Amino acid sequence: MSTHMVDINAPRMESHAGALPDGKPARLLRLADKALGVMSEVPAALLVVAEIGVLFSGVLSRYVLHTPLVWVDELASLLFIWLIMLGAAVAFRRGSHMRMTALVDAATPKWRGVFELVATVAALTWLTLVAHPAWEFASEEAAVTMPALDISNAWRAAALPLGIALILLMSVVRLLATSTLRVALLALLACGAVVGGLVMLQPVLQGLGNANLLVFFVGIVGLLVFTGVPIAFSFGLATFGYLSLTTSTPTIVVIGRMDEGMSHLILLAVPMFVFLGVLIEMTSMARAMVQFLANLLGHIRGGLSYVLIGAMYLVSGISGSKAADMAAVAPALFPEMKKRGADDGDMVALLAATGAQTETVPPSLVLITIGSVTGISIADLFTAGLMPGIVLALVLGLVVWWQARKSGAACSARATRAMIGKSLVVALPALALPFVVRAAVVEGVATATEVSTIGIVYALIVGLLVYRKLDLRQLWPALVDTAALSGAILLIIGTATGMAWSLTQSGFSGDLAAAMAQLPGGAPAFMAVSIIAFVLLGSVLEGIPAIVLFGPLLFPIARQLGIHDVHYSMVVVLAMGIGLFAPPFGVGYYAACAISRTKPSEGVRHIWRYMAFLFIGTVVVAAVPWISTGFLHH
Structure with a gap:
């Protein structure tokens, strides 16, 4: 949610399957859906329990028994990647991957069905494209041995291809359950035509140089996100397309970057x-x-x-x-x-405003993410x-x-x-x-x-x-919900890491850094531009992907201009919080409406007053570094 938010109004897979006529194909689809649900939910929930046990035993052995267990981090890391992939599968089956639904919600029922079909086919496409590179990645990792556990790293890396295969099967079941065979085939053909068209345009794209960044990471990502494709799959598709069509980078690198980005032990x-x-x-x-x-x-x-x-x-x-x-x-x-x-x-507006207000209060997931991508304590x-x-x-x-x-x-x-x-x-x-x-x-x-x-x-x-x-x-459903929400959040971090790596490799980050470092007005101007940029990013991307994408680019510039890392972190997080909870795009605002069972239109009149004052508060925090750094041990 980081919110970390889930799309609370997203349909569950069962509702589609249940709406089918009671023929044999429909019963088979329901059975397949149920089987895939059990295959993902049961191990995902047990993995949450296992992680709690492993980590707590590490704390006990170190601080109570004074004999650290050397294998704790390795085992936690091995279980963690499985938890992410199985959790992402549970979230996919439930329709609870984070997505931008402003356009989808405003559409007529007929068009909403089209958007849902596009989202399913887009996910299916990305999963099909990365299935083979994921398998290659796991095969290569087989040669690496984990030092403390003394087992092959393939035990860990196999989570990626198997998780992708599980979600791929779910997307096929969903496609068949939510549309007729004819519509499903037409959708797949249309998708194949788009992919084929892009492949044919490859010579043109390769001649565009860095303009491809606009085509893939602004054009294609924007189009996919606004049509309701989950953010993780939107990032994944754009990154895969950019690397395979405009560079000579092997696609296995995408999987390596994903794995690296989402399996930081801090993110556990x-x-x-x-x-x-x-x-x-x-x-x-x-x-x-x-x-x-x-x-x-x-x-x-x-x-x-x-x-x-x-x-x-x-x-x-x-x-x-x-x-x-x-x-x-x-x-x-x-x-x-x-x-x-x-x-x-007014109540829902204040609830959303307090959501933005408390973004920096520890232990915030956004702060943990900043620590993992920038190395700040x-x-x-x-x-x-x-x-x-x-x-x-x-x-x-x-x-x-x-x-x-x-x-x-x-x-x-x-x-x-x-x-x-x-x-x-x-x-x-x-x-x-x-x-x-x-x-x-x-x-x-x-x-x-x-x-x-x-x-x-x-x-x-x-x-x-x-x-x-x-x-x-209530514990079992809580464990399954935890796995689903975590999988949804961490898959975004994984695909956003791949996207951030692509931006860095293209030289764009260097150009951006140079442009922002040379802003007239020095540190204050840079801080002002950062606040506005992160309010906008927070409204479209959510806090965690925005940090993964832009943290590695902007934090070094802030440092060069003499802005304290921790001070800059606080300002960035507060600015993103405003974007995340401000309508019309802020996902957090819609989550607040869903939780309080209030129509979004009722809170809009009131929320601007709160958001304006939160913005003033953020400017005060930016102008007075002591607020952020006064209590640090110097």
Whole structure:
């Protein structure tokens, strides 16, 4: 989601299969779909459990038994690539890969069907093209031996061709289930004609030089993304097309770059924090936090709006997934806000704005991604992320105060001290979690990846012993959901890494760096251009792919101009957050609407006010480096 967001309105595969006439082919397709579902979901969920076990055993052996297990990282890395590929398969079957649906949602039902067909055929095309290079890559890795485990690296690399083959089968089943055989064949023929046409144009394309970057990475990516093709497949198709048609680079390189990009051990924090976010909701820890804040501030005019800002700040520090944060806070607060006369549109606008406000609050997945692609210390990023979030919370608080004063919002009865005290006692174990997580990373007890497992074990113990709200029947679906969301996020990182590598190899990054470094006005001008660029990138691309693509290009320039790495990181993340949660393109805004069950049109009137103030807050953070770097150990 990083949001990391999933397309909540995307159809599930079963609904298509279920809509077919009850003939033999339809029953076979349903059976095939179910079998592929079991083949991907069961191992993916078990891999999440295995990763938690492996990482937590690493922490225990190092800090409790003082005998580090040398094979932990290798085994975690081996399991991780399988988790990504199987998770991506689960996400594909569910229709929950991240995609831009603004155009699709506005279309008539007939055209929507056409867009869905295009998305399926585009995915099918990319998977077919990379299947053989993935197999070659796994075969070459067979000669490499993992030093600690003393087994062939093929055990790890085989995840790529097998995962691709699984998703390829799913796309064939989906194509046959959602259209007649005639339409499916026509779609495939049309796709073949497009690929054939591009191959025939190869001599022309090779003569274009760097103009091909515009053709493939602006034209083709833009066309695919806007027609609703999942972002990961859009990036993958454009990169494969660019390398195979305009360069002499072997296509196996694409798979190597993908593998390198998405299997950074740091990124293992993604599934761990996503699962932790789910646990917080399941164990009622989020509800306990919100109840305490409501008792503390509920009597102030507009009090529950302040509670929403504070609760998102607290919860954001735990789950790392924006969709999980909003899903944890909104259901606990919105019914009470409605009772007190809050407007649906204003509530969803403030929810989306708090999503953007808390993007830097650790352990944010975007910060983890920045650390993985730029080499900046994640402990430094986590330490720095707290203050910018507070600055933006104060800015949003000003808007709430002004609105409440203007509208004369009703005040509710003040909670008694006894009620506040009681709710504080109930909330204390939950309130402690963000501090436990942060302290463990900042003090160096555990890495960003390992600390998530400490949080998971803590949440399980507190859920079982203190809140006694842990429904074990919900754990299995939660594990499958975690694998699906993680696979969707990490596949984008993989394909975006391939795309970023292509941009770097073409020399474009050097040209861009030179142009931005020579902007008149030096560092302030560069910072201003970066803010505007990342607001736009965040609205179209989502935070994580934007960072993977442009982080390696822009961070070195910022460094040359004397801007602190950590300061630049905070500004970039806040700017992307505004883009991610601002309509009409911001995916985060639609996720907020889906979670709060509000029509997107209702919040649009209100959100611009919040976004304008968030932009002012971001400019303040950019202008005052101390906000980001004041608490770092120099």
